[in-house]
Amino acid sequence: xxxxxxxxAPSARAAGRGLFLSVVGLAVSITLFVLAVLSISFIxxxxxxxxxxxxxxxxxKHANQRRLWAMTWSDxxxxxxxxxxxxxxxxxxxxxxxxxxxxxxxxATWRDLLWLLVDMTAGTVLAVLAAALMIYPVEGLxxxxxxxxxFQDDPYWYGFVPVDSQATGIAALALGVVLFHLGMRAxxxxxRSHFLLARTVLAPTRDEQLAQRVxxxxxxxxxxVDTAAAELRRIERDLHDxxxxxxxxxxxxxxxxxxxxEKDPAQAKKLLAMARESSAEALTELRDLVRGxxxxxxxxxxxxxxxxxxxxxxxxxxxxxxxxxxxxxAPVESAxxxxxxxALTNTVKHAEAERVYVDLHHAEGMLRISVTDDGRxxxxxxxxxxxSGIERRLGTFDGVLAVSSPxxxxxxxxxxxxxxxS
Amino acid sequence: MxxxxxxxxxxxxxxxVRMLEAYDFEIAAAVETGPExxxxxxxxxxxxxxxxVRLPPSHTDEGLQCALAARRARPGLPVLVLSQHVxxxxxxxxxADGNGxxxxxxxxxxxxxxxxxxxVRRVATGGTAMDPQVISQLLSRRSQDKPIGGLTPRERxxxxxxxxxxxxxxxxxxxxxxxxxxxxxxxxxxxxLDLPPSDDDNRRVLAVLAYLDRG
Numbered sequence: 007x008x009x010x011x012x013x014x015a016p017s018a019r020a021a022g023r024g025l026f027l028s029v030v031g032l033a034v035s036i037t038l039f040v041l042a043v044l045s046i047s048f049i050x051x052x053x054x055x056x057x058x059x060x061x062x063x064x065x066x067k068h069a070n071q072r073r074l075w076a077m078t079w080s081d082x083x084x085x086x087x088x089x090x091x092x093x094x095x096x097x098x099x100x101x102x103x104x105x106x107x108x109x110x111x112x113x114a115t116w117r118d119l120l121w122l123l124v125d126m127t128a129g130t131v132l133a134v135l136a137a138a139l140m141i142y143p144v145e146g147l148x149x150x151x152x153x154x155x156x157f158q159d160d161p162y163w164y165g166f167v168p169v170d171s172q173a174t175g176i177a178a179l180a181l182g183v184v185l186f187h188l189g190m191r192a193x194x195x196x197x198r199s200h201f202l203l204a205r206t207v208l209a210p211t212r213d214e215q216l217a218q219r220v221x222x223x224x225x226x227x228x229x230x231v232d233t234a235a236a237e238l239r240r241i242e243r244d245l246h247d248x249x250x251x252x253x254x255x256x257x258x259x260x261x262x263x264x265x266x267x268e269k270d271p272a273q274a275k276k277l278l279a280m281a282r283e284s285s286a287e288a289l290t291e292l293r294d295l296v297r298g299x300x301x302x303x304x305x306x307x308x309x310x311x312x313x314x315x316x317x318x319x320x321x322x323x324x325x326x327x328x329x330x331x332x333x334x335x336a337p338v339e340s341a342x343x344x345x346x347x348x349a350l351t352n353t354v355k356h357a358e359a360e361r362v363y364v365d366l367h368h369a370e371g372m373l374r375i376s377v378t379d380d381g382r383x384x385x386x387x388x389x390x391x392x393x394s395g396i397e398r399r400l401g402t403f404d405g406v407l408a409v410s411s412p413x414x415x416x417x418x419x420x421x422x423x424x425x426x427x428s
Numbered sequence: 429m430x431x432x433x434x435x436x437x438x439x440x441x442x443x444x445v446r447m448l449e450a451y452d453f454e455i456a457a458a459v460e461t462g463p464e465x466x467x468x469x470x471x472x473x474x475x476x477x478x479x480x481v482r483l484p485p486s487h488t489d490e491g492l493q494c495a496l497a498a499r500r501a502r503p504g505l506p507v508l509v510l511s512q513h514v515x516x517x518x519x520x521x522x523x524a525d526g527n528g529x530x531x532x533x534x535x536x537x538x539x540x541x542x543x544x545x546x547x548v549r550r551v552a553t554g555g556t557a558m559d560p561q562v563i564s565q566l567l568s569r570r571s572q573d574k575p576i577g578g579l580t581p582r583e584r585x586x587x588x589x590x591x592x593x594x595x596x597x598x599x600x601x602x603x604x605x606x607x608x609x610x611x612x613x614x615x616x617x618x619x620x621l622d623l624p625p626s627d628d629d630n631r632r633v634l635a636v637l638a639y640l641d642r643g
Contacts, residue, residue, distance in 0.1 A: 282539055289536050293513055302513045306482065306489040315517040319565060 013190055017140060020193040023079055024136030027200065031072070032130045038065050039122040049106065059105045065118050069208060072125075076201035080194075084201070087114040087210030087218070113214065121207040129200055136196035139189030146182020150175040230402040237299075244295050252288040256281045304343050308333045312343050313364055320350060322362055322379075329367035332427030338403055342366075342375060342423060345396045345407075349377040349419045352392045357381025357417055368427055375421045383415035396421070429552055430456040432474040434465040434491055435510070436484050444478065444538065451545045462490035469498040469505070476552035480535075481511040481518070492518060503527050508551045510535050519562045528633040531557030531593070547593070556593035556633055563591045578620050586613040591636045 038061065045061045048054030066088060076082040089112045095101050109115050142165075149164055154175035161168035164178040165185070210218065259281040266274040296302065304312035310328035317324035333339065346364065353362050359381030366375050387393040387409055396419075397407045405423035431453045435441040438460075445458050457468040462483045469477055477498070483491040495507040508531035509522060522530040531551040537559065538544045547557035579587060589599045596614065600607040614632075623631050 286536050286539065297513070302482075303515055303517065311517060315515045318516040318520075 017190045017193045020079075020197045021137045021140035021189065023075075024133040024193065024197050024200070025141070027075075027197075028130050028133040028137060031133065032126055034068055035122045035126040035129075038068055039119065039126065042119055042122070046110070055099075055103055055106050059102065059109060062109050062115055062118075065115075065122065069118050069121065072201075072204055073208070076204060080198040080201045082198065082201040082205055084205045084208050085210055085215075087117075087208075087214045088112060089114070089217075090221070114210065117207055121204060124203065124207050129203055132196055132200040132203060136193045136200065139185055139196070140193055143182035143186035143189070146178040146180075146185070150179035150182075154178075226398075226401045229398050233398070241295065241299065244291070248291040248295070249288040252284045252291070256284040256288070259284065300340060301343065304339060309339045309342055310366060312339075313346050313366060316343075316347055316350065317362075317364060320362065321354060322359055324362045324364065326364045327366070330373075330427060331368065334368075334373060334423075334425045334427055338373070338423060338425045341399050341403055341405070342373060342421070345399055345405075345421055346375060346377060348392050348396050348399075349421075352385065352419075353377065353379045353381065353417070356385065357383075357415070359415075359417075368425075371424055371426060373423045373425050373427075375423075376418060377421075378416060378418045381415050381417055382413075383411045383417050384413045385409055385411035385417050385419075393419070429475045429549075430454045430472070431548075432456050432465070432468045432472055432477045433458040433479075434460070434462075434468075434477070434483060434494075435480045436460045436482075437480075440480075440535070440538075447538070447541055447544070448478075448548070451541075453548070461485060462494050465491065465494045466498065469494070470501070473502075476506040476508065476548060478508045478510065478548065481509055489518070492521070496521060499525065499527070499530075504529050504554065506551045506554065507531070508533065508548055508557065510538070514559045514561050516562060516565060519558060523556070523633065523636060526633060528556060529554045532562065533557060533559045534561060550593050550595075555595075556591075556636060558592050558636060560588075560592055563588050579617060583613050583617050583620075586610060587617050587635070590614060590617070590632050593632070 041061045042058075042065055045054050045057040049058060070086065073084040073086065076084050089108070091105065091108060095104060146164055149162070149169050150172075152175075154162075154169050154172060156162075157170050159170075161170040161174075163169070165181050167174055167178045167181055169175055169178050259277045263274045263277045263281070266277065301312055301315075303315040308330075310330050313328070314326050317326045334342070350362065350364075353359055357379045359379035362377065362379040364375070364377050366373070368374070385393065387397060387407065393407065393409060400407055400421060400423060403423050403425070405421060408420045409417070410420075411417040429452075431448055433441065433444055433448070433455060435444060435458075441458055441460065445455050448455060456472045456474045457464075459465050459468050460483070462485065465477075465479065465483065468474075477495060479491045479495045481489050481492045483494070492509055495509060499505050499507060503525065504527040506529035507522070509518070510533055511518070512535055514532060514534055519532050522532055529551055531547055533544075533547060537547070550557050585603060586599060589602060594602070596607050596610045600610045603610070617635065618631055621635055623634050
């Protein structure tokens with residue numbers, strides 16, 4: 007009985023969703039398909055140019071909604087294959103024409119339309135089946151309970167059972183029970199197969215996946231180049247305004263000392279002290295600069311100890327666990343180090359945490375880092391936040407960032423970078 | 429006093445040799461790589477080693493590693509480590525065996541010859557010489573922690589100088605108080621840090637360790 011009730015809820019839910027899909031999905035799919043076909047054929051008349059992007063946009067939304075349901079209901083991932091629009095799309099009529107051509111050139115658009123056809127036929131059948139196997143038995147129950155009397159003269163076909171008496175009513179009930187048990191087992195797989203069918207039509211082809219990858223690589227390369235250029239500018243400025251200026255001052259002081267040393271030894275001594283101070287300050291600035299480019303401990307010991315050293319300088323208590331059997335390539339180490347550094351800075355600045363835990367380990371070709379604090383939470387990856395900076399930094403290495411930070415805490419920032427250790 | 433010096437930059441090595449000789453140290457060897465340093469430390473048995481953290485051939489923390497290895501082979505071998513940057517991580521490793529006779533200073537400190545020579549002598553006689561930067565980092569970080577938070581501002585000042593490795597007399601003159609007052613403060617500090625009475629010099633090393641271990 008426990009097994010029965012344990013399975014009843016998810017099966018019934020799958021059946022309900024199947025019913026919902028077969029009604030709403032069917033209606034929307036048919037409407038959109040008709041509109042899309044009409045709109046595209048009206049392009050020749052001119053009107054279609056204006057309606058097509060709107061209709062196709064609606065189709066995409068409809069498809070994306072199905073992708074979302076596939077993910078949340080049956081754990082079926084359907085990637086989004088649409089080509090992005092260029093950023094400099096012109097407004098007005100020309101833009102509209104451009105948009106229409108771009109959308110029509112995108113093979114994903116045509117697959118969307120094909121999917122609408124599949125969805126309103128085979129897709130709907132699967133969804134209906136998922137629902138019917140659970141709902142139809144109810145009718146058997148009702149027939150057995152007394153509805154058979156209505157059909158005494160003219161037998162009603164319940165499945166393959168002609169119902170016209172109590173006995174045949176019971177037979178219908180028996181058939182219903184069998185169907186119900188079948189539904190209990192089959193409704194979830196049927197719903198899932200509905201989404202799998204959608205995936206075979208909707209998922210991007212290999213060519214499209216490659217195109218998307220190229221797109222992403224171009225984007226991250228641009229970002230990497232921009233970041234590197236900005237970094238060089240910062241270094242140049244720091245050197246120019248800091249160490250360089252101090253060395254110039256020092257040279258000037260020493261020159262004056264040379265002139266003064268016999269005439270006014272006391273003044274010369276003062277200037278020498280100033281020169282020494284300048285040299286110490288220049289060193290401090292250079293040291294900070296070096297730490298910002300490539301921290302010495304990272305160069306000397308690698309990521310694990312560099313993060314440990316970083317944690318030692320934090321104003322909050324910290325715990326660092328490192329399980330790295332080797333060293334990653336220098337650029338990866340550097341990106342990971344600065345990502346951790348940024349995450350820790352965020353924690354110190356915003357989280358009001360008392361403890362922070364950093365965990366680094368490497369498994370299955372993936373460097374995994376988590377930074378967890380017991381602070382107040384509420385961190386988001388948004389525009390301009392430090393976390394998006396980390397995301398960009400990791401993006402260059404195909405790394406990803408995930409943040410879990412409910413209001414009230416705790417905050418956990420997880421980073422993954424594919425890399426090999428040596 | 430016989431010194432082994434390891435520094436890969438010729439100018440700095442030469443300058444250090446001149447400076448140490450000017451203050452009556454005997455240079456047993458002035459080497460420029462890690463393997464040479466290891467050999468010199470094993471064969472020449474100097475009174476103190478002055479070592480740059482970063483040495484060839486690896487140009488990583490080879491000098492520090494050689495110094496640590498030599499101290500494992502000969503516990504208490506006095507080592508003064510010089511570095512372009514100071515890290516608590518390294519300070520912790522140097523102090524970890526609790527034997528004393530270690531120093532860890534920024535290279536800039538050689539600008540002030542008297543203080544630098546003082547540090548070398550302190551290390552050679554089994555004391556410590558920690559860079560003020562390491563100590564100030566520690567103090568700013570630990571100020572919220574219980575045992576350190578329990579120190580009065582004056583005691584904290586004294587602690588800072590003790591951690592750098594200064595003697596009671598030096599602390600007294602720097603803070604312009606009597607030596608007796610310093611002794612009273614240090615014994616209060618040792619009490620608050622739970623360090624039982626024993627050889628006073630060693631307790632100073634332990635006090636620094638007590639800081640480091642609260643991380």
